[in-house]
Amino acid sequence: MIALTGVAQNYRVSGTPLISITGTSTLHDWEMTSNQASLQAAFETDAAGTPSKLTSLNLSIPAESLKSGKGAMDKNAYNSLKTDKNKLITFQLTSATINGKTIDNKGSLTIAGTTKPVQVNATFEVQGDGSLKFKGSKKIIMTEFNVEPPSFMFGSVKTGDEITLSFEIILSPTKL
Numbered sequence: 001m002i003a004l005t006g007v008a009q010n011y012r013v014s015g016t017p018l019i020s021i022t023g024t025s026t027l028h029d030w031e032m033t034s035n036q037a038s039l040q041a042a043f044e045t046d047a048a049g050t051p052s053k054l055t056s057l058n059l060s061i062p063a064e065s066l067k068s069g070k071g072a073m074d075k076n077a078y079n080s081l082k083t084d085k086n087k088l089i090t091f092q093l094t095s096a097t098i099n100g101k102t103i104d105n106k107g108s109l110t111i112a113g114t115t116k117p118v119q120v121n122a123t124f125e126v127q128g129d130g131s132l133k134f135k136g137s138k139k140i141i142m143t144e145f146n147v148e149p150p151s152f153m154f155g156s157v158k159t160g161d162e163i164t165l166s167f168e169i170i171l172s173p174t175k176l
Helices: 071-080
Strands: 007-023 030-034 038-045 051-062 088-099 102-111 114-126 132-141 162-173
Touching: 030 071, 038 162, 051 102, 088 114, 102 132
Parallel strands: none
Antiparallel strands: 007 030, 007 038, 007 162, 038 051, 051 088, 088 102, 102 114, 114 132, 132 162
16 A cells, blocks of 8 residues: 655745736726735645645735726725725635645635635646646625725716636745
8 A cells, every 4th residue: 555645835926926806887897906916825735746735825915016007096996995004905714625726715805904704716737847826716895895996086987896806826836
């Protein structure tokens, strides 16, 4: 009988992460993006380097790193996100299940100072250099996080309450 054991490995962001938030408004659809994210994760991997268990994950995104390319829109979004007091958007893993190339992540998401439990699914690919490329998205209702959907032009343009958070991020094993 042969027993296979997992190897514990810590990972961190490598390359440029892409975080985006998309939504709708009474005028047009909109998008804000950030390429700033701090993420630390610990996996158990098999002999081929494929994750078999996710044991920890902490993500933080500077809220004001989200940019639309429109200064007035960014200012209204930061006001709604209460970035004067809440500098980060964070996710802390509470449990995870890996099934093939999909990870079902459950954890606490904090936006604008309000923390709620969420479930986020991500797919991953093992890259040739041993890094892991993750993709996923999650629909969020802003008012559930006490975020007032921004409005513009004295309230004549209003954003929808539902947004989609999407991410594409590469994690590389940390060196000892």
